[in-house]
Amino acid sequence: MKHIEIQKYQNKEMTTQFDDIIEEKQVNIYINSSRHISLICLAQDLTELVVGYLFSERIIDSFSDITMLEHTDEYSFNFVIEGYSENMTNANRVKTSGFAYSILPETFFSTSNTRNLNKNNSEAIFTAEDINQKVHLFSSRSMLFKATGAVHSCNLFLSDGTDLFYEDIGRHNALDKVIGKLLMDDKNCADSILITSGRLSSEMVIKAAAIGIPIVISSAAPTDRAVAVAEEHGMTLVGFARDKRFNIYTGSFRIGAD
Numbered sequence: 001m002k003h004i005e006i007q008k009y010q011n012k013e014m015t016t017q018f019d020d021i022i023e024e025k026q027v028n029i030y031i032n033s034s035r036h037i038s039l040i041c042l043a044q045d046l047t048e049l050v051v052g053y054l055f056s057e058r059i060i061d062s063f064s065d066i067t068m069l070e071h072t073d074e075y076s077f078n079f080v081i082e083g084y085s086e087n088m089t090n091a092n093r094v095k096t097s098g099f100a101y102s103i104l105p106e107t108f109f110s111t112s113n114t115r116n117l118n119k120n121n122s123e124a125i126f127t128a129e130d131i132n133q134k135v136h137l138f139s140s141r142s143m144l145f146k147a148t149g150a151v152h153s154c155n156l157f158l159s160d161g162t163d164l165f166y167e168d169i170g171r172h173n174a175l176d177k178v179i180g181k182l183l184m185d186d187k188n189c190a191d192s193i194l195i196t197s198g199r200l201s202s203e204m205v206i207k208a209a210a211i212g213i214p215i216v217i218s219s220a221a222p223t224d225r226a227v228a229v230a231e232e233h234g235m236t237l238v239g240f241a242r243d244k245r246f247n248i249y250t251g252s253f254r255i256g257a258d
Contacts, residue, residue, distance in 0.1 A: 022169055055183055117210055202223060209235060218240075
């Protein structure tokens with residue numbers, strides 16, 4: 001964060017105060033020493049971010065696909081990936097609704113990313129109180145949001161007790177950090193619950209589906225495409241989760257009454 005002087009208008013008066021604001025950084029990703037993309041992000045958990053990004057863009061299927069990861073400077077990474085070609089990720093692409101990515105080159109999300117994804121067969125059952133408790137824990141965690149109001153958060157609760165919490169200036173980045181950590185630690189996310197602070201767009205649900213997360217929850221709303229993707233892939237989608245209430249859009253069989 002940066003601590004800067006601002007002018008604040010309140011109660012018909014203008015005063016000089018100090019405010020904490022988030023500091024943005026640009027992280028550069030190279031693949032086989034060729035510039036691929038730059039991500040605008042929060043400068044923490046960067047390895048998790050770039051690994052998760054590569055998975056979300058279908059450049060890798062697992063962490064083992066990366067032959068070598070070089071941290072070439074503080075904000076640059078070079079990935080050696082055998083058999084990779086830039087043409088592999090250029091077909092049938094549309095611009096993502098996430099805004100945490102640099103425009104040089106522009107980032108995209110494949111419209112065919114829902115194909116060949118397995119249907120989620122998790123039989124995990126959670127009570128409404130389970131969901132409420134996790135949502136309450138999640139909402140109490142982001143000190144950066146409370147200080148600045150400028151970050152999104154993602155929290156993944158695994159069945160083995162692992163609890164992954166990440167935040168970033170973009171909701172896609174926060175989810176990519178969760179995914180990157182799962183890949184790096186080779187964790188199984190069957191029977192897990194993901195909670196995000198951002199709206200549930202189709203891209204966010206597709207990312208969760210690709211890594212195998214069965215339940216996705218947000219305090220915000222889903223889009224119609226997100227609901228369709230969740231339904232198609234057997235996922236439970238929950239929106240407006242706040243103040244001990246929530247809406248279940250798909251997969252209600254996984255959430256039982258108390």
